[in-house]
Amino acid sequence: MLKLKKLSYSVTDTNANNETFRRNIISNFNFNFDGGRFYAITGPNGSGKTTLAKLIMGINPVTTGSIIFQDKEITSLSITERAKAGIAYSFQHPARFKGITFRELLSIAANTEDETKLLALIRRVGICSLSFLDKPVDSKLSGGEIKKIELATTIALNPKLAIYDEPDTGIDLWTIGPMVRLLKKEQKQHETTTLVISHNRAFLEAADIILLMNKGKLIYTGNLTGALPLLTDLSMCNYKECGEENVRCFR
Amino acid sequence: MLDALDRELLKAVAGLEDIPKGAYNIRKNGKLLVRETSANINIETNAEATGIIVTIKPATRNESVHIPVILSQAGLYDVVQNTFIIGEDADITIIAGCGIHCGTSRSEGHAGIHEFRVGKKARVKYVEKHFATGPGKGKRALNPTTKIFLDEGAQAEMELTQIGGIDKATRLNEAKLDARSLLLITERVLTDGNQSAVSKNLITLSGTDSRADMISRSVIKGNSKQNFYATIEALAKCFGHIECDAIIMDNGTNETVPSLKAKHPDAELTHEASIGKIASDQLIKLMSMGLTYDEAVNRIIQGFLMK
Numbered sequence: 001m002l003k004l005k006k007l008s009y010s011v012t013d014t015n016a017n018n019e020t021f022r023r024n025i026i027s028n029f030n031f032n033f034d035g036g037r038f039y040a041i042t043g044p045n046g047s048g049k050t051t052l053a054k055l056i057m058g059i060n061p062v063t064t065g066s067i068i069f070q071d072k073e074i075t076s077l078s079i080t081e082r083a084k085a086g087i088a089y090s091f092q093h094p095a096r097f098k099g100i101t102f103r104e105l106l107s108i109a110a111n112t113e114d115e116t117k118l119l120a121l122i123r124r125v126g127i128c129s130l131s132f133l134d135k136p137v138d139s140k141l142s143g144g145e146i147k148k149i150e151l152a153t154t155i156a157l158n159p160k161l162a163i164y165d166e167p168d169t170g171i172d173l174w175t176i177g178p179m180v181r182l183l184k185k186e187q188k189q190h191e192t193t194t195l196v197i198s199h200n201r202a203f204l205e206a207a208d209i210i211l212l213m214n215k216g217k218l219i220y221t222g223n224l225t226g227a228l229p230l231l232t233d234l235s236m237c238n239y240k241e242c243g244e245e246n247v248r249c250f251r
Numbered sequence: 252m253l254d255a256l257d258r259e260l261l262k263a264v265a266g267l268e269d270i271p272k273g274a275y276n277i278r279k280n281g282k283l284l285v286r287e288t289s290a291n292i293n294i295e296t297n298a299e300a301t302g303i304i305v306t307i308k309p310a311t312r313n314e315s316v317h318i319p320v321i322l323s324q325a326g327l328y329d330v331v332q333n334t335f336i337i338g339e340d341a342d343i344t345i346i347a348g349c350g351i352h353c354g355t356s357r358s359e360g361h362a363g364i365h366e367f368r369v370g371k372k373a374r375v376k377y378v379e380k381h382f383a384t385g386p387g388k389g390k391r392a393l394n395p396t397t398k399i400f401l402d403e404g405a406q407a408e409m410e411l412t413q414i415g416g417i418d419k420a421t422r423l424n425e426a427k428l429d430a431r432s433l434l435l436i437t438e439r440v441l442t443d444g445n446q447s448a449v450s451k452n453l454i455t456l457s458g459t460d461s462r463a464d465m466i467s468r469s470v471i472k473g474n475s476k477q478n479f480y481a482t483i484e485a486l487a488k489c490f491g492h493i494e495c496d497a498i499i500m501d502n503g504t505n506e507t508v509p510s511l512k513a514k515h516p517d518a519e520l521t522h523e524a525s526i527g528k529i530a531s532d533q534l535i536k537l538m539s540m541g542l543t544y545d546e547a548v549n550r551i552i553q554g555f556l557m558k
Contacts, residue, residue, distance in 0.1 A: 083539050097554060157540060166423070
């Protein structure tokens, strides 16, 4: 349902001599996502996971390559057009507003202001308290509260493809299990193709397929058992490459 | 008694479809149009005949007063001085506002000078909206002054809104707070074209445990200009906060100067100020939910100014 063909994304950067060069963030990424499956994208910090997700949503422009969604070329479509086509994005660091409540965001997502329907949606999401409804989505919300709201607004869109960028950031340990079950339930009941970017084992275990990224490239696809040796290897210590002997490895 | 234009202006500034219930005083083109008092609320013209005195009896509850002003007379600059005396332990809502309809090339304007004396433990909510419309090219000016004196334990919530069409506005707000009193001011101003608006605020926290919170939300479109100055001066153990946010669109300009003066060692004063365009993460979030860029901008501005 989603095909990424020779996808690359690069930015202009400057080196120590103040000379400009093109730095590749995503390099020649090829993958076909099947409809209704649960994918976990993982990899070290800076490996390009969020950038890849933003290319799919249209937040970052593709440098070369193409994105096919439900047999339609969407590479040049805007964020709005992709959203209307059925792609939803749950941000790692959700936007905070002044003067917009959860009710309003949920109403936009669900395309209704009907109180009964909104309450039904909150119950469907489960992890949000009903008292959230009239809370402003502003800086006063805790990290966990805003992530739950973000998740709810994504689910309320009833997307064909839902992208969750580190949904467990700021979420307490007791909520991660229910959150995983919620995304699995949405996947099963609504056949939502689900892409979760995460380092959390709970999401990796829940996934049908794991995509492991490193340095902007896809280095592994398959199940968790097959990914474990590579994950262990990648987690050895990223600081070694810097040549700093005094830097301790905390991973 | 009210013509179609009067109704349009009254609806915009006071949310009124017709003559309201309860106490009211409607001023049209510099003269009293209609007035009504109630058992607990008296309205009378002041001795100098320059405005009205609204007196709320102590312990008056759940009543409201409407005092809108409407202007549609070419070349008129209407100045009015109103005093509100709110008795102890009363809880009252006052809805004011000025609507200007400018149909000619001659300028029109209004300066409402309002003084509030809020008695011990009384609560007042004051809602003031300013709005101008009409096809005329004359300038529409509004220069409101609000002075607030809060007695011990009194509370005032002021909502001051300029919702569009005003070419030039200079607003002055002053407040003095006695012990344990509370003041919340929320000011919302939208300017566009070549309009300009200046807001000057001075809040003096003179009583122990007095609290003030001043919130300013500005949206500056076109080539318009807005300047915001706010000072909280603390003379006692107290708490004060200024929050001023300006969203600049197009070629608008803004100067925001929050100022804190602690003249007591137990004063606790804070401020936060921001000027900038609409945050891109807000736009992207709304667009990722299917809104177009323009729809996302409107939604953000609407929330920012109306809540």
